[in-house]
Amino acid sequence: MTEKTVAMWSVKALRGSAFFWFAVATTGQLAFVLYIAGFYGRAAARGDFERWNQVLVGGYVPGGLAGNLVLAMHLLLAAVITLGGPLQLVPAIRRRWPRVHRWNGRAYMLTALLISLGGLYMVWTRGTAGGPSLRIGISLNGLLIIGAATVAWRFARQRRFAEHRRWALRTFVLASGVWFFRVGLMFWILANRGPVGIGPDFDGPFVRAWAFGCYLVPLALLELYLAAERRGPLSRFAAAAGLGLLTLAAGVGIFGAVMAMWLPRLLG
Numbered sequence: 001m002t003e004k005t006v007a008m009w010s011v012k013a014l015r016g017s018a019f020f021w022f023a024v025a026t027t028g029q030l031a032f033v034l035y036i037a038g039f040y041g042r043a044a045a046r047g048d049f050e051r052w053n054q055v056l057v058g059g060y061v062p063g064g065l066a067g068n069l070v071l072a073m074h075l076l077l078a079a080v081i082t083l084g085g086p087l088q089l090v091p092a093i094r095r096r097w098p099r100v101h102r103w104n105g106r107a108y109m110l111t112a113l114l115i116s117l118g119g120l121y122m123v124w125t126r127g128t129a130g131g132p133s134l135r136i137g138i139s140l141n142g143l144l145i146i147g148a149a150t151v152a153w154r155f156a157r158q159r160r161f162a163e164h165r166r167w168a169l170r171t172f173v174l175a176s177g178v179w180f181f182r183v184g185l186m187f188w189i190l191a192n193r194g195p196v197g198i199g200p201d202f203d204g205p206f207v208r209a210w211a212f213g214c215y216l217v218p219l220a221l222l223e224l225y226l227a228a229e230r231r232g233p234l235s236r237f238a239a240a241a242g243l244g245l246l247t248l249a250a251g252v253g254i255f256g257a258v259m260a261m262w263l264p265r266l267l268g
């Protein structure tokens with residue numbers, strides 16, 4: 001095999017692994033949207049907001065208008081951002097309908113800012129599951145989303161598209177942190193055949209580590225992918241293998257999240 005052929009195969013492997021990742025992740029994110037709309041949306045349409053608290057810890061507080069509005073907005077935007085993200089990554093849409101890409105991009109960035117600000121407000125006023133690590137972990141996630149979205153937006157306005165692409169991908173990975181958290185949690189439980197490192201108060205060593213790992217690990221892999229695009233075949237094969245493994249793990253985690261979390265709540 002010539003050097004040129006190896007280089008060509010490494011480009012194909014990297015692209016193939018990115019496509020495989022995109023297909024699996026989009027399926028999992030669509031399942032998350034269906035759950036958000038089907039569980040929270042359906043309960044809201046019936047005026048049965050108390051039902052939200054079957055899942056939430058801080059949740060809906062009767063009479064707490066401001067906090068409830070922030071929560072409702074958060075859940076609505078959660079569906080919007082989870083749908084809008086994968087749409088933004090489809091190359092055909094960027095090429096054929098650049099206006100759709102621009103408007104969806106603006107909506108995505110604005111949603112990322114609002115959902116993170118609302119999330120920060122909720123974490124520190126109403127609380128959430130788990131202990132301080134989870135609160136600090138998701139707060140840092142929120143701040144990083146705001147930072148990355150702002151940088152991506154500025155590069156787009158300056159028409160510096162190579163940098164814009166890199167920062168938009170970082171924003172997407174960071175904004176998928178809560179989704180990675182759920183999918184990774186279910187992968188971990190299935191792989192260990194039980195809730196190893198997850199205390200009864202949802203504050204064990206695994207939860208503490210994954211509170212940060214759920215966005216830092218995917219972010220590290222994205223950096224590997226971006227670096228591999230510009231480097232030689234070895235880096236490209238390594239990044240393709242890493243992405244392939246992450247995709248397989250995500251597939252298992254998505255299956256677990258659908259079967260153990262999202263579907264039972266939809267049917268319950």
Ligand code: HEM
Pocket residue numbers: 036055056057058059074075077078079081082112115116118119120122123126127128129138139141142143145174175176178179
């Ligand atoms: C950016 C993407 C985000 C999405 C798609 C998202 C989605 C969701 C969803 C679906 C829920 C309901 C819980 C469930 O059914 O699993 C939720 C609740 C919540 N989220 Fe987010 N979220 C995002 C970002 C954030 C951020 C950055 C923060 C904090 C800084 C945050 C804080 C919260 C809090 C405090 C709750 C309520 C938890 C409770 O009451 O138990 N979220 N989010």
